[in-house]
Amino acid sequence: MSNTLSKTSKFWLLFALMIGPLLFYLFILKSSAQFRFLPVLNKNIEDVATYNTDSISFKNHINVVLFLGDDLLHKKTNALNLNEKIYKRFHKFNDFQFLVILPKGSENKAEELKKELGFNTDISNWKFVFLDKETIQKIFKSLHTNYKMDNHSYVKEAFIIDKNSYLRGRNDDEDTPDKMLYGYNAESIATVHQKMVDDVKILLAEYRLALKKNKKKEVFKNPYKE
Numbered sequence: 001m002s003n004t005l006s007k008t009s010k011f012w013l014l015f016a017l018m019i020g021p022l023l024f025y026l027f028i029l030k031s032s033a034q035f036r037f038l039p040v041l042n043k044n045i046e047d048v049a050t051y052n053t054d055s056i057s058f059k060n061h062i063n064v065v066l067f068l069g070d071d072l073l074h075k076k077t078n079a080l081n082l083n084e085k086i087y088k089r090f091h092k093f094n095d096f097q098f099l100v101i102l103p104k105g106s107e108n109k110a111e112e113l114k115k116e117l118g119f120n121t122d123i124s125n126w127k128f129v130f131l132d133k134e135t136i137q138k139i140f141k142s143l144h145t146n147y148k149m150d151n152h153s154y155v156k157e158a159f160i161i162d163k164n165s166y167l168r169g170r171n172d173d174e175d176t177p178d179k180m181l182y183g184y185n186a187e188s189i190a191t192v193h194q195k196m197v198d199d200v201k202i203l204l205a206e207y208r209l210a211l212k213k214n215k216k217k218e219v220f221k222n223p224y225k226e
Helices: 002-034 076-090 107-117 133-141 189-221
Strands: 040-042 062-067 096-103 126-131 157-161
Touching: 062 076, 062 189, 076 096, 076 107, 076 189, 096 133, 107 126, 126 133, 157 189
Parallel strands: 062 096, 096 126
Antiparallel strands: 062 157
């Protein structure tokens, strides 16, 4: 009798070890099918890495990109808003960075801005790149938005660019005539709080889900792997 119970227990143990990972993997697949992804709006964006020697790149990073122009100390509210609402909340996520693209000659002003951003905050994931205005315009145009850059190389919108250098945003925005939201008005704390925070959360969750799925695939291939 005890021998039969022992064999039954072994059977169910082996069944759980073999079928359990499969069921969990199927659960992950079902969950991912219901998961909301942040739409890709444009591809083939000019990578900032092409034009700088500091190894700063859109690739393999989750980027919040700003064009603050050469009058950036008068536009610093944009950066301060985003620092409070987005950066401080998410900067510890792997590969997350803020990337500010500025005209050459703005280096001293950028240092002043860094001091304000860095008050009680680790700003190591704030990156600054200095380029000529023609190059900045080229990068901005490659986003293929309906926004305008002024003569100071300033754009009020902040942009979300993913690890593939794809522009992310909304294609169902209720506040724009064509439903397209390519960037987020950083001059408006309401827009940052009500829209951009949510969209950054969605994108980060998307990468977390992809990471979990990859890990579960490895477990499914070898359920005994430690």
